[in-house]
Amino acid sequence: MSSTKYASAVAAIKAMENTLLTKADMEQLINAGGNAEADSLIAAKRSGSGELTAEGVWTMLREYAPDCDEMKILLYPNDFHNLKAALKAMIADRAPEDYYIRPTNIDTEQLSVLLGKKDYEHLPAYIRNTAEEAYELLTRTLDGQLADSLIDCAALSAMQKDAEAFGGKFIQAYAELITASADIKTAYRAMLMKKSKNFMEGAVCGSTHLDKTDLINAALGGSESFFSYLDMTPYDEAGKCLARSAAAFEKWADDAVMELAEPARMQAFGCEPLEAYYISVCAELKNLRILRVCREFGADRETITERMRKLYG
Amino acid sequence: MTNGVVLAFIGAAIAALLAGIGSAKGVGTVGEAAAGVISVDPSKFSKVLVLELLPGTQGLYGFLTFILLMGRIGVFSGNIAQLTTAQGWSFLVACLPIAIVGLISGIIQGKTAAASVGITAKKPEHNTKGIIMSAMVETYAILALLVSILMMINIAI
Numbered sequence: 001m002s003s004t005k006y007a008s009a010v011a012a013i014k015a016m017e018n019t020l021l022t023k024a025d026m027e028q029l030i031n032a033g034g035n036a037e038a039d040s041l042i043a044a045k046r047s048g049s050g051e052l053t054a055e056g057v058w059t060m061l062r063e064y065a066p067d068c069d070e071m072k073i074l075l076y077p078n079d080f081h082n083l084k085a086a087l088k089a090m091i092a093d094r095a096p097e098d099y100y101i102r103p104t105n106i107d108t109e110q111l112s113v114l115l116g117k118k119d120y121e122h123l124p125a126y127i128r129n130t131a132e133e134a135y136e137l138l139t140r141t142l143d144g145q146l147a148d149s150l151i152d153c154a155a156l157s158a159m160q161k162d163a164e165a166f167g168g169k170f171i172q173a174y175a176e177l178i179t180a181s182a183d184i185k186t187a188y189r190a191m192l193m194k195k196s197k198n199f200m201e202g203a204v205c206g207s208t209h210l211d212k213t214d215l216i217n218a219a220l221g222g223s224e225s226f227f228s229y230l231d232m233t234p235y236d237e238a239g240k241c242l243a244r245s246a247a248a249f250e251k252w253a254d255d256a257v258m259e260l261a262e263p264a265r266m267q268a269f270g271c272e273p274l275e276a277y278y279i280s281v282c283a284e285l286k287n288l289r290i291l292r293v294c295r296e297f298g299a300d301r302e303t304i305t306e307r308m309r310k311l312y313g
Numbered sequence: 314m315t316n317g318v319v320l321a322f323i324g325a326a327i328a329a330l331l332a333g334i335g336s337a338k339g340v341g342t343v344g345e346a347a348a349g350v351i352s353v354d355p356s357k358f359s360k361v362l363v364l365e366l367l368p369g370t371q372g373l374y375g376f377l378t379f380i381l382l383m384g385r386i387g388v389f390s391g392n393i394a395q396l397t398t399a400q401g402w403s404f405l406v407a408c409l410p411i412a413i414v415g416l417i418s419g420i421i422q423g424k425t426a427a428a429s430v431g432i433t434a435k436k437p438e439h440n441t442k443g444i445i446m447s448a449m450v451e452t453y454a455i456l457a458l459l460v461s462i463l464m465m466i467n468i469a470i
Contacts, residue, residue: 007342007349
């Protein structure tokens, strides 16, 4: 508690946390008769505070803490995703708007314009070189997968680099966790698809507790060597989940982020509770999406419950 | 006016100033947090107001010390005692406990109360727990005030 920065913002989000769904609320939603009943339960919980959207929450958080730069790191994955969308749409001569995700640090319209003009200088520093490299790669090879892996890897590197440069401990740990879970997934998929070492070197980013070279070598050695390597890292649980199923791994990754956010939300001041709140909102929205999709596909209660991510309450 | 009186005046000013600054900073911190909660839920105004008032007491203790010292040296009666330099120093030193502890505890109590605003925001039914935690910091400001008063009333004029 060395600084009282963002005291107002943190207190405001503490009041807003009451409108977030708890585990008990999710159980009620799972047991609801249909989407209409679920919607009315959600509306009752929100008690007139309006629809919860990641974009709306982000805008509000930025209004409360406009000078909290480290928060922007949370949106790097969205920015880099939009870069992929914009480049591919440009190559395929299609409108990119439908493929953009929000919220973003870079205005999507501006992104399209700048990429169209090849004006990389006006892009933020963390994405500038990647945009130029990916454009060159895509126009030269027309290999979307290669460009995707370049951009994905650059996104993770940028998160880690900027978290280290101007972020607090929480955002650093967050960037590392996101990188590690993405690396595990990428290396595992590359292993299953028998991709070359060269490809893996371009696609795996590496982080403090998950060495890039070791992970690639483990993946090249096959399934047994891959999981034995993960057993020796702090991500042994991730390995066990991945061995079970991809869905179990995805749930582990999301739950690990929520566990990481747990102490951050207890802070009374600073950026961390704001970041934790945004993460929890995203987790809640993801849960609601999963619930809706499961319902549409007629999944039973047990399956839905199994897939539910950890929530705040 | 003797040097002793000037020193006593400096002591009184330090007590009122530092303790007042501590309170102002503390109340300001809680006020910021309280405003955040009220912007979302105005119905919690009365609950957060109690927390905002807590760090204000250090300023009062500083003011009380100032009044007591002024009374001791006869400022209110218009008959100011001709203090020696040693007596002046004694009064100045007597003012330091509440001045310093008031400054620090005011700021820290502000932080604690601001954190407790979070409790009020999320679990209003546990509001009193936040008040108790914030009030614990007050203990040391009260002790410092007692030390200052005891020192002051025992200085022979």
